[in-house]
Amino acid sequence: MSKANGAARPRTIIEKVWDNHVVADREGAPTLIYIDLHLVHEVTSPQAFSGLRERGLKVRRPELTVATTDHSIPTHDRSLPILDRIAAAQIDQLEKNCRDFGIKLFGPHSENQGIVHIIGPEQGFTQPGMTVVCGDSHTATHGAFGALAFGIGTSQVEHVLATQCLLQRKSQTYEVRVEGDLKNGVGAKDIILNLISRIGIGGGTGCVFEYCGSTIRSLSMEERMTICNMSIEAGARAGLVAPDEKTYEYLKGRPYAPKGAEWEKALSLWRQLPTDDGATFDKSITIDASSLEPMITFGTNPGMGISITAPVPDPATLSDPLERDSLAKALRYMDLPSGKPLLGHPVNVVFIGSCTNSRISDLRAAAGILKGRKVSPGVRVMVVPGSHIVKEQAQAEGLDRIFKDAGAEWREAGCSMCIAMNGDQLQPGEYSVSTSNRNFEGRQGKGGRTFLASPLTAAATAVTGVVTDVRTLL
Amino acid sequence: MEKFTKFTSRIAPLPIDNVDTDQIIPARFLKTISKVGLGDQLFCDWRYDEQGNPKPEFILNKPEGKAAQILLAGDNFGCGSSREHAPWALTQYGFRAVISTSFADIFRGNAVKNSVVPVEVPRDAQERLFKAVAENPEVTVTVDLAQQKLILPDGSAVEFPIDEFSKHCLLEGVDELGYILQQEDAIAAYEAKRPLTINALA
Numbered sequence: 001m002s003k004a005n006g007a008a009r010p011r012t013i014i015e016k017v018w019d020n021h022v023v024a025d026r027e028g029a030p031t032l033i034y035i036d037l038h039l040v041h042e043v044t045s046p047q048a049f050s051g052l053r054e055r056g057l058k059v060r061r062p063e064l065t066v067a068t069t070d071h072s073i074p075t076h077d078r079s080l081p082i083l084d085r086i087a088a089a090q091i092d093q094l095e096k097n098c099r100d101f102g103i104k105l106f107g108p109h110s111e112n113q114g115i116v117h118i119i120g121p122e123q124g125f126t127q128p129g130m131t132v133v134c135g136d137s138h139t140a141t142h143g144a145f146g147a148l149a150f151g152i153g154t155s156q157v158e159h160v161l162a163t164q165c166l167l168q169r170k171s172q173t174y175e176v177r178v179e180g181d182l183k184n185g186v187g188a189k190d191i192i193l194n195l196i197s198r199i200g201i202g203g204g205t206g207c208v209f210e211y212c213g214s215t216i217r218s219l220s221m222e223e224r225m226t227i228c229n230m231s232i233e234a235g236a237r238a239g240l241v242a243p244d245e246k247t248y249e250y251l252k253g254r255p256y257a258p259k260g261a262e263w264e265k266a267l268s269l270w271r272q273l274p275t276d277d278g279a280t281f282d283k284s285i286t287i288d289a290s291s292l293e294p295m296i297t298f299g300t301n302p303g304m305g306i307s308i309t310a311p312v313p314d315p316a317t318l319s320d321p322l323e324r325d326s327l328a329k330a331l332r333y334m335d336l337p338s339g340k341p342l343l344g345h346p347v348n349v350v351f352i353g354s355c356t357n358s359r360i361s362d363l364r365a366a367a368g369i370l371k372g373r374k375v376s377p378g379v380r381v382m383v384v385p386g387s388h389i390v391k392e393q394a395q396a397e398g399l400d401r402i403f404k405d406a407g408a409e410w411r412e413a414g415c416s417m418c419i420a421m422n423g424d425q426l427q428p429g430e431y432s433v434s435t436s437n438r439n440f441e442g443r444q445g446k447g448g449r450t451f452l453a454s455p456l457t458a459a460a461t462a463v464t465g466v467v468t469d470v471r472t473l474l
Numbered sequence: 475m476e477k478f479t480k481f482t483s484r485i486a487p488l489p490i491d492n493v494d495t496d497q498i499i500p501a502r503f504l505k506t507i508s509k510v511g512l513g514d515q516l517f518c519d520w521r522y523d524e525q526g527n528p529k530p531e532f533i534l535n536k537p538e539g540k541a542a543q544i545l546l547a548g549d550n551f552g553c554g555s556s557r558e559h560a561p562w563a564l565t566q567y568g569f570r571a572v573i574s575t576s577f578a579d580i581f582r583g584n585a586v587k588n589s590v591v592p593v594e595v596p597r598d599a600q601e602r603l604f605k606a607v608a609e610n611p612e613v614t615v616t617v618d619l620a621q622q623k624l625i626l627p628d629g630s631a632v633e634f635p636i637d638e639f640s641k642h643c644l645l646e647g648v649d650e651l652g653y654i655l656q657q658e659d660a661i662a663a664y665e666a667k668r669p670l671t672i673n674a675l676a
């Protein structure tokens with residue numbers, strides 16, 4: 001506890017983690033903070049390694065650094081060569097960089113390969129109270145463990161590789177309280193899409209969220225990861241959940257989690273992390289979980305979300321001219337009328353995957369809907385597990401059979417059509433329901449149109465071929 | 475990094491809110507392992523048609539857009555992915571500043587490390603500028619970072635915020651990594667007392 005003026009000031013978990021990582025606080029510069037875990041992938045790291053070579057620097061703490069190949073890696077049969085020469089060169093470059101600098105790499109053929117934000121928790125690298133960074137904006141995922149986890153640019157990747165430190169300004173604290181029981185068919189993805197639709201995609205700019213309240217406590221670790229994952233979609237660099245027994249239970253026994261006496265020591269430190277009674281936040285919002293319905297986005301940013309039964313908003317109702325134009329532009333791109341719900345809108349593709357929703361519980365949820373049913377003719381359904389381990393687990397449970405019997409594609413782990421860098425992509429004009437996190441213009445392929453939703457909604461849509469309220473199939 | 479000096483330029487207006495980094499530089503161009511060569515792909519999907527021909531109505535394809543070193547955008551510029559390819563593409567195209575009412579956090583941090591100044595102005599100044607450039611595409615503004623002022627076409631000045639450290643780095647051409655490396659003692663002292671750690675190499 002900090003004892004400024006002799007009295008312990010109640011602090012939020014966000015402040016505690018920050019205070020624990022201050023290396024130096026010099027006049028006229030941001031705070032220098034220490035980074036406990038640095039995750040690296042092929043897309044945002046090559047220029048950082050080049051920078052190290054140019055300066056003749058080493059990686060300061062290779063044992064705190066973990067790399068994987070996920071963004072540009074194909075999700076077809078891994079025994080086949082990578083046809084995209086530029087993507088192959090980028091992956092080769094990461095392999096070389098990891099060799100040269102002594103970094104652990106979960107490469108294309110590793111048993112543990114997967115999306116960077118899936119494998120961190122899966123391997124037990126991600127732990128409560130840590131600072132975690134990655135050259136990737138969805139690093140906030142790791143906040144589900146009570147870590148302060150955020151995305152950085154490539155210059156900062158170089159800073160962390162070289163010094164294990166970052167210059168950072170303290171963020172504001174933003175309490176996101178979710179209370180009440182979720183209705184059947186409504187889950188973590190719907191909570192976060194609802195939050196973003198309320199506060200907007202810039203609503204959390206300059207802030208770190210703490211998700212709290214009875215609903216958050218009732219969620220599993222995987223569901224908490226889904227929520228924290230999309231913090232950046234509301235503009236917050238990080239979002240976290242205080243650790244509790246579920247967190248410890250999830251972590252215990254994972255390959256890189258502390259063991260024996262170390263575990264006991266870690267546990268006693270982790271138990272001090274939750275926000276103190278009486279601590280205050282700069283901002284706060286409360287969401288009544290019992291009022292939520294399945295959510296879906298209709299536009300070209302994740303804030304353009306509605307309840308699945310609600311009509312697409314009408315630009316004419318907006319008074320601000322720029323906002324009106326932006327909504328009109330989004331609806332033009334999506335080629336959608338306003339005033340009608342999306343229900344019944346045909347789709348070409350359903351994508352179940354990404355660091356938001358590709359963990360085993362997501363696949364189980366989707367399989368629950370697809371079991372004994374068939375994918376609607378003409379709809380391409382891609383199921384892309386988040387990691388090789390998730391894939392194996394799903395196969396052990398027979399989920400792959402359910403997907404394949406239904407007529408869905410069962411693929412290798414990676415980012416896939418979330419970012420459409422690896423050949424998995426929409427064609428111009430196509431519509432998808434996707435469990436990923438971004439619906440920006442062209443995000444899933446040039447000219448493609450994305451509706452973001454939960455794995456349940458995606459699976460229901462796969463069955464009918466049109467945007468569907470999953471509650472009609474439960 | 476080169477020192478950032480006061481400059482005057484025409485403005486390329488992009489009156490769109492929430493311009494995300496997938497628009498600034500689409501993901502399919504991120505397979506590069508180099509920092510250069512991204513200027514031609516800046517705003518690629520808004521700038522070129524299916525055949526790769528410039529769309530005449532897009533601002534960067536108009537004479538006034540081509541001549542500008544300043545981009546004037548709607549709210550919340552640079553949201554979305556953390557890709558530093560966004561400021562790389564902007565500088566390589568020739569932009570030295572972006573004017574908006576707000577910037578996404580990661581973009582702001584990436585921009586200042588690449589000599590792109592995020593000029594955050596109040597809504598009314600942004601509106602006045604959009605109006606001025608609509609009336610006369612040749613109007614110019616001046617970005618004076620040392621004074622933290624944007625001089626509008628009518629000669630009036632609008633102050634903009636920037637943190638002291640970024641300003642210093644931009645004006646003096648200081649690189650952050652060099653600054654952090656100088657703090658070796660503090661880093662070593664911190665490392666000596668870390669209570670928990672992991673070992674990925676185990």
Ligand code: SF4
Nearest residue numbers: 138354355415418419
């Ligand atoms: S799955 Fe999508 S959002 Fe997640 S790390 Fe990969 S590209 Fe980024």
